[in-house]
Amino acid sequence: MRKINFSAGPSTLPLEVLKEANENLLDYKGLGFSIMEFSHRSSVFEEIHFDAMKMAKELYNLDDNYEVLFLHGGASLQFAMIPMNLYLGGVCEYANTGIWTQKAINEARILGVNLKIVASSKEENFSYIPKINFSDNADYAYICSNNTIYGTQYKEYPKTKSPLIVDASSDFFSKKVDFSNIALFYGGTQKNAGISGLSCVFIRKDMLERSKNKILPSMLKYSIHSEYNSLFNTPCNFAIYIFNLEMQWLLKQGGLDVVYEKNLEKANLLYKAIDESEGFYKGYAQNKDRSLMNVSFNIKDENLLPIFLKEAEQNDLLGLKGHKLLGGIRASIYNAITLEQVKTLCDFMKEFAKKYN
Structure with a gap:
């Protein structure tokens, strides 16, 4: 797998x-x-x-x-x-x-x-x-x-x-x-x-x-x-x-117009999971300038970050550690990442929030 x-x-x-x-x-x-x-x-x-x-x-x-x-x-x-x-x-x-x-x-x-x-x-x-x-x-x-x-x-x-x-x-x-x-x-x-x-x-x-x-x-x-x-x-x-x-x-x-619509759908889904987490997750970029490719965010309690990353890897979700200059979490959802894969990440985030909130 x-x-x-x-x-x-x-x-x-x-x-x-x-x-x-x-x-x-x-x-x-x-x-x-x-x-x-x-x-x-x-x-x-x-x-x-x-x-x-x-x-x-x-x-x-x-x-x-x-x-x-x-x-x-x-x-x-x-x-x-x-x-x-x-x-x-x-x-x-x-x-x-x-x-x-x-x-x-x-x-x-x-x-x-x-x-x-x-x-x-x-x-x-x-x-x-x-x-x-x-x-x-x-x-x-x-x-x-x-x-x-x-x-x-x-x-x-x-x-x-x-x-x-x-x-x-x-x-x-x-x-x-x-x-x-x-x-x-x-x-x-x-x-x-x-x-x-x-x-x-x-x-x-x-x-x-x-x-x-x-x-x-x-x-x-x-x-x-x-x-x-x-x-x-x-x-x-x-x-x-x-x-x-x-x-x-x-x-x-279908070309870049089709690819863009898919990327927009993926990003909207992930940002929705962040925004509807009641403050458990917080996005980094200002809303008007949010990227469709790289979603940077953090957890309310930063002590939970290593636990989040460890449990994500245990659930086969890799590469989520934020850049050393910013820290936190970063999900890069480029063209090859599918909507189903983003849904899997969102489901994990919701379960993690329920578990540790």
């Missing part, structure tokens, strides 16, 4: 994806060798590689004005690659909504970027999404769409004439996105789109022109990766294969 994994990442994969990967692990489609043994220059892998890119753009309804890049270094490397490639010497504006935007800000400062924090919720320990007013002439404007630790999420992205950069790592492929002012949209794939070791970047072509004019190490230059179709050096073959399977799975679900 499989246990239910509510970890923030690497996270649960769809069972259908795991089964297909398992079938092809030793012998890919009868070719006599593993998917992990393919040359990235082979026609077999190139089909997987380019189909994955095509499906990713299809899911977000993107035209040829955007390119897909598969890159190393996880999402964290993008904290540096973005200013290295896109900074023009003016000012870059950031909204600070948690640890991941703070890390991006720190990397940009290391690189000597003229940086302005235009909004922050730090004074209330990132429990909400602040009102943001980006200027119209920044080199770029930067946000993180969903904050895994604190459980906050943008319901709508800011509108700005400056190119908008979105770190979407923890709500990647969870809903449709309006790309009308998005210049670069990226995420690590280990939460909603596959396994660790791969980051996916959607980049508008005018941003590639900026990159071309930069003197940078080749591995850190977007335009080089674009020129070589993300095959400049040996890519994370197996991670791209799993990403391909994830894209197929998402399309079979």
